[in-house]
Amino acid sequence: MRRFIRNNIIILAFFNSASVFNYLFQVVVGRSISTIDYGIFNSLFAMVSIFSAPVSILHIVFSRFIVNLSLSGMGKVKTLLVKSFKIMLVFSGVILLSGIVAIPLIKDFFHIEEATPILLLLATICFSLLFPIPFAILEGLHRFTRLGIGSGCSPLTRFLGALLFVTVLGWGVNGALLTASVASAFTLAFGIWSLKDILKSSSESLPDGMFRDMARYSGPVLIATTMTMVLGNIDISLVRHYCTPEEAGLYATAAILGRIALFLPSTLLTVLFPSIAKARELGEKDKYLLWTSLSLTAFLALAVVLLFNLWPEQLISLFLGDKHREAASLLKIISIAMGILSLANVIVSYSLARSNYDFLFPLVAGVILMIILILNYHDTATTIAYIMLLSVSSIFIIIFVQLFFKTINASTATQKRI
Numbered sequence: 001m002r003r004f005i006r007n008n009i010i011i012l013a014f015f016n017s018a019s020v021f022n023y024l025f026q027v028v029v030g031r032s033i034s035t036i037d038y039g040i041f042n043s044l045f046a047m048v049s050i051f052s053a054p055v056s057i058l059h060i061v062f063s064r065f066i067v068n069l070s071l072s073g074m075g076k077v078k079t080l081l082v083k084s085f086k087i088m089l090v091f092s093g094v095i096l097l098s099g100i101v102a103i104p105l106i107k108d109f110f111h112i113e114e115a116t117p118i119l120l121l122l123a124t125i126c127f128s129l130l131f132p133i134p135f136a137i138l139e140g141l142h143r144f145t146r147l148g149i150g151s152g153c154s155p156l157t158r159f160l161g162a163l164l165f166v167t168v169l170g171w172g173v174n175g176a177l178l179t180a181s182v183a184s185a186f187t188l189a190f191g192i193w194s195l196k197d198i199l200k201s202s203s204e205s206l207p208d209g210m211f212r213d214m215a216r217y218s219g220p221v222l223i224a225t226t227m228t229m230v231l232g233n234i235d236i237s238l239v240r241h242y243c244t245p246e247e248a249g250l251y252a253t254a255a256i257l258g259r260i261a262l263f264l265p266s267t268l269l270t271v272l273f274p275s276i277a278k279a280r281e282l283g284e285k286d287k288y289l290l291w292t293s294l295s296l297t298a299f300l301a302l303a304v305v306l307l308f309n310l311w312p313e314q315l316i317s318l319f320l321g322d323k324h325r326e327a328a329s330l331l332k333i334i335s336i337a338m339g340i341l342s343l344a345n346v347i348v349s350y351s352l353a354r355s356n357y358d359f360l361f362p363l364v365a366g367v368i369l370m371i372i373l374i375l376n377y378h379d380t381a382t383t384i385a386y387i388m389l390l391s392v393s394s395i396f397i398i399i400f401v402q403l404f405f406k407t408i409n410a411s412t413a414t415q416k417r418i
Contacts (some may be wrong), residue, residue: 021155022263023319026256028162029176030320035249041173042252043110043240044121045180046233051095052128055088057221058136060352061214066140074197075204077137081195082203084133092126099125110240120177127184134191137198146194153190157183220357224348227367231341231395232262234371235388242378251381253320253327258308258334265300265342287407290350297346301339308335330385337389344396347403358406359399366395 030038062080069076099106099122103115112118131154138147161179165171171178192199236255240248308315312328344363351359370391377383 021152021159023256023260025155025158025162025179027319028159029166030253030256030324032162032166032170033172033176035253035323036245037173037249039240039245039249039252040110040112040117041176042256043237043248044117044173044177045124046236047121048124048128048180049229049233050237051125052132055129055132057218057225058084058132059139060221060225060349061218062136062140064217064353065210065214066137069206073204074201076206077141078198078201079203079206081133081137081198083206085130088129088133092129095129096122096126110237111245114174117173117177120174120181124177124181124184127181127188131184131188131191134188134195137195138191143194150187150190150194154183154187157186217355220360221352223360224352224363227363228341228345228348230367231370231388231392232259232338235374235384238374238378239381239384242374242384243381247381250324250327251330251385253316253324254330254334254385257316257319257327258331258338260338261301261304261308261335262338262342262345264304265297266345290346293346293350294343297342301342305335305339308332330381333382333385333389337385337392340389340396341392344392344399347396347399351399351403356406358402362395362398362402366391366398369394 029041033041066077066080069080099118103118106118107113107115135147135150138144138150158179161182162176165175165179169175236248236252239251243251309332312331313325316324316327316331348359348363351357370387373387373391374384377387
C-alpha cells in the first residue's frame with residue numbers, strides 16, 4: 001500500500017507538471033490567435049488523440065504481459081520493443097499515405113482552405129504513433145521516475161515551440177501544429193534513450209504464442225481505449241462540423257479547460273493498471289487498489305469541477321483571456337462530464353487489468369448513443385455538450401453498478417467456500 005501511494009505521488013508530480021505545460025501551451029496559442037483559428041487548431045489537434053488510440057493500448061497490453069518477460073532478464077523485453085517498433089513504422093506509413101490522399105476530404109470536413117495544417121497534423125500523428133512504445137516498456141517495467149520525466153518532454157517542448165512559432169514568428173495554426181510535431185519527435189528520442197540498457201542487451205526469443213495472446217487481449221483493450229478517446233475528443237470535431245466558427249471556438253475553449261477534470265486524475269491510472277496486473281499475476285489481493293484510486297480520482301475531479309462551476313468566467317479569463325469568457329456556460333457542463341468520465345476510466349482500467357470485459361457493452365452503447373443523438377440534435381454547441389454529459393453519466397452509472405454487484409457476488413462466493 002505504501003509503495004502504491006508513493007508511486008502515485010511520483011506520477012502525480014511529474015504528470016501534473018506536464019499538464020501545467022500542456023495548458024500553458026494552450027494559453028499561449030489561445031492568446032496569440034483568433035477564436036476561430038483556435039477552434040480550427042483544436043478540432044485538428046483532437047484528431048491526434050483519436051488516431052493514436054490504437055497505440056495508447058500498448059501501455060495496457062505491455063503492463064499485462066511484461067511482468068513475466070522481465071523475470072528472466074531484458075533480452076525478451078528488447079525483442080518485444082524492436083518488433084513492436086517495426087510494426088508501428090509500417091502502420092505510420094499507411095496513415096501518412098492515406099491522409100495525403102484524403103486531404104481534399106479533410107479540408108472539406110473541417111471547412112479549411114489550406115493543406116499545410118493537414119500535412120503538419122499527419123506528421124504529428126505519425127510521431128504520436130511511435131513514441132508510446134518506449135514509454136509503454138517503461139511503465140511495464142515500473143520505471144515510474146523515467147516515465148514521469150519523459151511525460152514532461154512533449155508538453156514542455158510544445159510550450160517552448162508555441163512561444164517561438166506562434167507568439168514570436170506569428171505562424172498561427174501552422175505554428176501550433178508544427179510545434180506539436182516537433183515535440184512528439186523529441187519525446188520519441190527521449191523514450192528510446194531511456195531504454196538504452198535494454199537496447200544493449202542480447203535479444204532472446206519471445207515465448208511461443210505470446211503475440212497471439214497479446215493480440216487476443218488487445219481486442220477488448222483497443223475497443224475500450226478507442227471508445228474512451230472518442231468520448232473525450234470527438235465532440236470538439238463535431239461542433240466544428242455542425243456549428244458556427246464562433247461557437248466552435250468557444251466550445252474548444254471550454255473543452256480544453258474542462259478536460260482538466262479528466263486529465264488531472266487520469267495520471268493515477270499509470271500506476272493503477274500495472275499494479276493490479278502485477279498483483280493478479282502474483283495472486284495478491286487488489287480491491288484496495290481500486291477503491292484507493294477511485295477515492296483519489298473523485299477528490300481531484302470534484303475539486304476541478306467545483307472550481308470551474310463556481311468561477312468559470314474568471315478562470316477562462318485567467319488562462320485564455322477575456323475574449324473567451326462567453327464559453328463559461330459550456331465549461332460548467334463539460335467539466336462535469338469529464339469528471340464523471342475520469343471515474344469511469346478507473347473502473348475500465350481495473351476491469352481490463354483483471355481481464356473482465358463486462359463494461360464493454362455499456363461503454364460502446366453509450367458512445368453510439370452520443371453519436372446518434374449529436375447527428376440528430378446539433379443546433380447549438382450547448383446541446384452537444386449536454387448530450388455528451390448524458391452519455392458519459394449513463395456509462396458510469398451502469399459500469400459502476402456492474403462492478404458493485406460483481407464485487408458483492410465474489411465476496412459471497414468466497415464466504416460460502418469458507
